[in-house]
Amino acid sequence: MITLPNREALSSLSPLERFGLDVLVDLSRCAIVEDPAADVVRVAIADPDPKVADLRACAAQGWYIERSDGVVRVPRAILRRVAEIATGAAERRSTARDRFGRVPSGENELVQQNLVAEPVVADAAARLREAVVASADRRPTAFLTPWPDGKRWAAAITHDLDVVDLWPVFTALRMAELARKGQVRRIARTAWSAITTIGRNPVQRALRALLDAERERSIVPSWFVLCGTPTFRTMRAGDLTYHPEGRGATAALRTLQDRGCEINLHGSFATSDDHALFAEQRRRLAGLTQSPVLGVRQHFLRMRPGETIRGMAAAGFRYDTTAGFPDRNGFRLGVGDVIPAWDGAGGGEQPLDIQEAPVIWMDRALSKYAGIEDPDAWITEGIALADACRATEGLWVGVWHPNLTPALGFPDAPAAFAALLDRLLARQPFVAPLGRLVEWRVARRGVRVRGILPDGRPDVYATRSVTDPLTLEDVSGARRHSIPATPR
Ligand SMILES: [Zn+2]
Known part of the structure; x- marks a missing residue:
C-alpha cells in the first residue's frame, strides 16, 4: 500500500506530470491509501532532473526511482517522460503524414530509440512496485491482483x-x-x-x-x-x-x-x-x-x-x-x-x-x-x-x-x-x-483503501462494481482477499 504525494506536492505537478504519476501508480498495482497519516510507504516527488531523454538509460537506472525507509521518490522528469511516451507526445507534435494521412511510425520516439518491442512504461511501473516493496520494511503492503480469475x-x-x-x-x-x-x-x-x-x-x-x-x-x-x-x-x-x-x-x-x-x-x-x-x-x-x-x-x-x-x-x-x-x-x-x-x-x-x-x-x-x-x-x-x-x-x-x-x-x-x-x-x-477487460481495469484503478484497520487489514473498497471480482493480494500474489463494491 502507498500514500500519494500530499496535496501541495500534487498541485505543483503539470497536468502531464500528474498523468504520468497516475499511470505509473495504476500499472504498479500498489493499493492507494486515502488516510494521509497511515503508516505505509509514501510516494514522493524528487525534483533533481537526472536527464531522461535516453529511455534505455532510464530503464538501466531503474527509472531513477529512489528507495529509502518508508519513502519512494520518483523524479518529476520521469513522470513527464513516462507521460510523453504514454500519450504519444512526439507524434502529437509531428506534422508529417503518410499517403493515408497518418503520422508515420518513424515519428514515434520508441521507434526512434528502437524500443517498440519493450513496454517501457510498464517496466517503469514494475520498478516502482519493487521500490515500494524494498522500502516497506515492516509497513503493510498490498497490491491489486492484475487480472480476474x-x-x-x-x-x-x-x-x-x-x-x-x-x-x-x-x-x-x-x-x-x-x-x-x-x-x-x-x-x-x-x-x-x-x-x-x-x-x-x-x-x-x-x-x-x-x-x-x-x-x-x-x-x-x-x-x-x-x-x-x-x-x-x-x-x-x-x-x-x-x-x-x-x-x-x-x-x-x-x-x-x-x-x-x-x-x-x-x-x-x-x-x-x-x-x-x-x-x-x-x-x-x-x-x-x-x-x-x-x-x-x-x-x-x-x-x-x-x-x-x-x-x-x-x-x-x-x-x-x-x-x-x-x-x-x-x-x-x-x-x-x-x-x-x-x-x-x-x-x-x-x-x-x-x-x-x-x-x-x-x-x-x-x-x-x-x-x-x-x-x-x-x-x-x-x-x-x-x-x-x-x-x-x-x-x-x-x-x-x-x-x-x-x-x-x-x-x-x-x-x-x-x-x-x-x-x-x-x-x-x-x-x-x-x-x-476495459471496464474491469477501470474498476481496478478505482479501488481505494480508507485506512488500516486495528487488526492490520486494509479497509478496502471499490468505487464501481464489475462482473469479474476485484481482489487484493500480498507481495507474492499467493494470499488474496476480495474487495467489496461500495458504489458512491
Ligand atoms: Zn480496417
Missing part, C-alpha cells in the same frame, strides 16, 4: 470486418500484390481456391470458420465493423466497401450476434477529420445491433494523435483501440494495458473520459509492409509480444482479419490463426471481449 496477464482477440461484398475484387488486388512480391506459388493456390469457391461466398465461410476456431477454445472476440455509406471514391481507396444494411453485412452481423461477440465501430477514413461522423456511425451501428457500441478502432489505424480521440470521447465511446503501428508490431505507447486517453489538442492537455487499449500485434503488419508472407513468422512475433505483455502483467490486443482466407489470397492463414490461439492459451491469459 487469478490470471497474471490478459489477451483480447479482435477482428476488423473490412471485406463483406465484392470479394473477387479483393482477391484480384491481393493477387496483384503477390505478383509484385514474386509469390508465384501463393498466386496459384489463391487462384485455385477462388475458382473452386465461386458461388459459395468465401467471405461468410471464412467468418464462420474463424468463429468456430474461437468457440472450440471458449474465446469470445471483439469485432470492429465499418458503418458508413460506401461511394465509388471510398471503395477505390479501400475505405468503406460495403453497405452495413446490405445483405452481406446483415448476414455477418447476425452471425456475430448469434455467437455473443462484442460488436464495435470500425471508424471510416473520414471520421478522423470529421468528428460528427463518429456519433452518426455509432448510432447507425447501435441501431443495427440493438445494443450499445462500447469501442472503436480506426480503419487503417487512420487517426490524428491526441485529436481524433476527442471526437471518439464526445461520441460516447468507452474505449479506443487504434494506438498500434500499421507497419510494424509492438508498443506504440510503451504499454500493453488499458490507460486513460489524453486530450492533446490545443487548450486540452488533460485525460479524457475514454480509455485506450493499444493494439500490440496485427496479422498483416509484417505482410503488407515488410513483405513477409509466411503466416508462421507473423504469429511468432505475436507470441513474442504476448510474452512481453505477460512479463509485465499487461494486456495483449491482437488483430486478425477474417478475410485472410485462401480464396482471398492467404492460403496458410487459417491454420496459423488456430496455432496462434493455442500458443496464447498455453500461456494462460485471462481472455475476454475488450469492453469487459
Whole structure:
C-alpha cells in the first residue's frame, strides 16, 4: 500500500506530470491509501532532473526511482517522460503524414530509440512496485491482483470486418500484390481456391470458420465493423466497401450476434477529420445491433494523435483501440494495458473520459509492409509480444482479419490463426471481449483503501462494481482477499 504525494506536492505537478504519476501508480498495482497519516510507504516527488531523454538509460537506472525507509521518490522528469511516451507526445507534435494521412511510425520516439518491442512504461511501473516493496520494511503492503480469475496477464482477440461484398475484387488486388512480391506459388493456390469457391461466398465461410476456431477454445472476440455509406471514391481507396444494411453485412452481423461477440465501430477514413461522423456511425451501428457500441478502432489505424480521440470521447465511446503501428508490431505507447486517453489538442492537455487499449500485434503488419508472407513468422512475433505483455502483467490486443482466407489470397492463414490461439492459451491469459477487460481495469484503478484497520487489514473498497471480482493480494500474489463494491 502507498500514500500519494500530499496535496501541495500534487498541485505543483503539470497536468502531464500528474498523468504520468497516475499511470505509473495504476500499472504498479500498489493499493492507494486515502488516510494521509497511515503508516505505509509514501510516494514522493524528487525534483533533481537526472536527464531522461535516453529511455534505455532510464530503464538501466531503474527509472531513477529512489528507495529509502518508508519513502519512494520518483523524479518529476520521469513522470513527464513516462507521460510523453504514454500519450504519444512526439507524434502529437509531428506534422508529417503518410499517403493515408497518418503520422508515420518513424515519428514515434520508441521507434526512434528502437524500443517498440519493450513496454517501457510498464517496466517503469514494475520498478516502482519493487521500490515500494524494498522500502516497506515492516509497513503493510498490498497490491491489486492484475487480472480476474487469478490470471497474471490478459489477451483480447479482435477482428476488423473490412471485406463483406465484392470479394473477387479483393482477391484480384491481393493477387496483384503477390505478383509484385514474386509469390508465384501463393498466386496459384489463391487462384485455385477462388475458382473452386465461386458461388459459395468465401467471405461468410471464412467468418464462420474463424468463429468456430474461437468457440472450440471458449474465446469470445471483439469485432470492429465499418458503418458508413460506401461511394465509388471510398471503395477505390479501400475505405468503406460495403453497405452495413446490405445483405452481406446483415448476414455477418447476425452471425456475430448469434455467437455473443462484442460488436464495435470500425471508424471510416473520414471520421478522423470529421468528428460528427463518429456519433452518426455509432448510432447507425447501435441501431443495427440493438445494443450499445462500447469501442472503436480506426480503419487503417487512420487517426490524428491526441485529436481524433476527442471526437471518439464526445461520441460516447468507452474505449479506443487504434494506438498500434500499421507497419510494424509492438508498443506504440510503451504499454500493453488499458490507460486513460489524453486530450492533446490545443487548450486540452488533460485525460479524457475514454480509455485506450493499444493494439500490440496485427496479422498483416509484417505482410503488407515488410513483405513477409509466411503466416508462421507473423504469429511468432505475436507470441513474442504476448510474452512481453505477460512479463509485465499487461494486456495483449491482437488483430486478425477474417478475410485472410485462401480464396482471398492467404492460403496458410487459417491454420496459423488456430496455432496462434493455442500458443496464447498455453500461456494462460485471462481472455475476454475488450469492453469487459476495459471496464474491469477501470474498476481496478478505482479501488481505494480508507485506512488500516486495528487488526492490520486494509479497509478496502471499490468505487464501481464489475462482473469479474476485484481482489487484493500480498507481495507474492499467493494470499488474496476480495474487495467489496461500495458504489458512491
Ligand atoms: Zn480496417
